[in-house]
Amino acid sequence: MLDIQLIKNEPDFVKQAMLNKGEKDTSVVDLLIETDRKWREMVQRADQLRSQSNSMAKDIGKLMGQGKKDEAQKIIEQTGAMKAEIKQLEEAEKELSAERTSLLLRIPNVPHESVPVGHTEEDNQTVFTHGDTSAPEWLKPHWDFCAEKGWIDFERGVKVSGAGFPFYLGGAARLQRALINYFIDTAIGKGYTELQAPYMVNEDSARGTGQIPDKEDMMYTVPRDQFFLIPTAEVPVTNFHRNEIFEHSELPVQYVCYTPCWRREAGSYGKDVRGLNRLHQFDKVELVKFVKPSESYNALEQLREDAEYLLKELGISYRRLLMCTGDMGFTQTKKYDLEAWSPGQKRWLEVSSCSNFEGFQARRMMVRFRDENGKIETLHTLNGSGLALPRVMATILEQYQTPEGRLTVPEVLKPYFGGVSYLD
RNA sequence: GGAGAGAUGGCUGAGUGGUCGAAAGCGGCACCCUGCUAAGGUGUUAUACCCUUCCCGGGUAUCGAGGGUUCGAAUCCCUCUCUCUCCGCCA
Numbered sequence: 001m002l003d004i005q006l007i008k009n010e011p012d013f014v015k016q017a018m019l020n021k022g023e024k025d026t027s028v029v030d031l032l033i034e035t036d037r038k039w040r041e042m043v044q045r046a047d048q049l050r051s052q053s054n055s056m057a058k059d060i061g062k063l064m065g066q067g068k069k070d071e072a073q074k075i076i077e078q079t080g081a082m083k084a085e086i087k088q089l090e091e092a093e094k095e096l097s098a099e100r101t102s103l104l105l106r107i108p109n110v111p112h113e114s115v116p117v118g119h120t121e122e123d124n125q126t127v128f129t130h131g132d133t134s135a136p137e138w139l140k141p142h143w144d145f146c147a148e149k150g151w152i153d154f155e156r157g158v159k160v161s162g163a164g165f166p167f168y169l170g171g172a173a174r175l176q177r178a179l180i181n182y183f184i185d186t187a188i189g190k191g192y193t194e195l196q197a198p199y200m201v202n203e204d205s206a207r208g209t210g211q212i213p214d215k216e217d218m219m220y221t222v223p224r225d226q227f228f229l230i231p232t233a234e235v236p237v238t239n240f241h242r243n244e245i246f247e248h249s250e251l252p253v254q255y256v257c258y259t260p261c262w263r264r265e266a267g268s269y270g271k272d273v274r275g276l277n278r279l280h281q282f283d284k285v286e287l288v289k290f291v292k293p294s295e296s297y298n299a300l301e302q303l304r305e306d307a308e309y310l311l312k313e314l315g316i317s318y319r320r321l322l323m324c325t326g327d328m329g330f331t332q333t334k335k336y337d338l339e340a341w342s343p344g345q346k347r348w349l350e351v352s353s354c355s356n357f358e359g360f361q362a363r364r365m366m367v368r369f370r371d372e373n374g375k376i377e378t379l380h381t382l383n384g385s386g387l388a389l390p391r392v393m394a395t396i397l398e399q400y401q402t403p404e405g406r407l408t409v410p411e412v413l414k415p416y417f418g419g420v421s422y423l424d
Numbered sequence: 425g426g427a428g429a430g431a432u433g434g435c436u437g438a439g440u441g442g443u444c445g446a447a448a449g450c451g452g453c454a455c456c457c458u459g460c461u462a463a464g465g466u467g468u469u470a471u472a473c474c475c476u477u478c479c480c481g482g483g484u485a486u487c488g489a490g491g492g493u494u495c496g497a498a499u500c501c502c503u504c505u506c507u508c509u510c511c512g513c514c515a
Contacts, residue, residue: 043484060496374453
């Protein structure tokens with residue numbers, strides 16, 4: 001959520017940001033400001049009354065201690081009406097506070113000034129392209145290639161779980177495991193701390209990163225135990241520090257975390273879901289940073305650079321998009337997408353998304369730091385995939401095919417294959 | 425899964441209805457003392473929110489969470505969560 005001060009001080013600025021993000025109705029801003037005003041008024045009245053009541057109770061205590069029961073009794077008689085009034089005010093306060101919070105949660109994050117204003121993916125800027133995007137005729141889409149090799153079993157996945165839950169076997173399984181290790185090892189080398197996290201989280205955590213109340217439909221649930229299966233490692237990793245205060249000397253804190261991810265992906269069908277393009281369960285290595293506000297945009301570029309490094313080293317052709325205001329999502333201020341070239345499908349596949357959230361997540365989760373002057377401030381959070389496995393797999397399974405139907409092991413992965421050069 | 429014990433500030437740990445946001449110790453920070461080191465002295469040291477706002481300051485809430493009793497709750501009652509010990513089970 002945004003800082004309420006910003007909304008109160010510059011409502012028009014916030015409204016314009018909402019419009020740029022594609023929200024049509026900005027009336028929530030005025031509604032919030034008005035609700036906030038009413039809430040503060042109620043808080044003041046309730047606090048004042050409680051203060052009175054507290055001092056009366058203290059007086060009673062004093063008189064009782066001195067054995068002046070009659071005088072005490074007189075004061076007690078005065079407290080009756082007050083009690084009822086406090087209760088009433090507290091209820092009103094609670095209601096207004098809930099209303100205020102829910103309005104606040106409906107206002108999206110404000111895009112950074114360097115982000116292009118736009119409405120659709122047409123308006124995203126392709127800021128960088130790396131590698132060639134040729135597509136030899138003999139090259140097969142990864143699903144056909146893997147079917148021949150017996151490397152991915154979608155049918156048995158359907159039998160055992162359902163669509164979107166494939167089995168990987170043999171070379172594909174080994175390739176995926178190697179990639180995971182390569183991603184994690186590289187991140188560790190760049191100063192990230194490896195974290196292994198729970199795959200199920202409780203309601204508070206889902207709320208902390210904003211999956212609920214808004215996006216509950218994206219997650220699988222375990223109703224009996226009130227767990228949510230994580231849709232991304234961002235959820236457990238960011239919540240890891242929920243309600244905590246860092247010392248400025250501890251920042252930045254950077255994690256790399258591999259987890260499977262589960263997404264219901266309700267309503268997505270068609271050619272987009274062919275093969276490994278879109279799954280209900282997939283693996284991802286996530287990079288998460290907690291940084292001082294003054295450093296977050298540098299940290300974003302570094303994060304993006306760290307993710308791109310993996311693609312470059314793997315020899316994968318990719319492009320980098322700077323997402324426009326309308327295509328970037330509710331919580332981000334600036335976001336880059338990295339898309340790998342899939343020569344078998346002749347299309348780009350999103351393999352990473354690197355975002356700065358500024359204080360949007362941290363404020364909601366109460367993650368703060370004590371600055372050089374001892375003042376407590378909201379810090380900034382960032383995250384990005386480094387990388388999402390299935391689409392990287394798809395790309396490699398296509399780009400590294402040989403005309404003889406073998407798969408070349410990418411150079412940087414060879415250490416994970418005992419020096420083997422081809423997978424058959 | 426069964427039985428019992430417990431949850432207090434950064435940590436240890438007192439506190440069983442009244443001036444308790446909470447003793448004491450440790451740790452942290454500031455200053456003083458000290459030739460250096462070690463030790464010592466004084467003070468300070470939770471978080472959120474509201475008001476004020478240059479600073480200072482004032483108020484409210486919080487002793488695992490939520491509810492209740494009471495003029496008044498860390499303290500009494502109810503529900504939940506978590507931790508520990510023993511038994512059972514188990515990778």
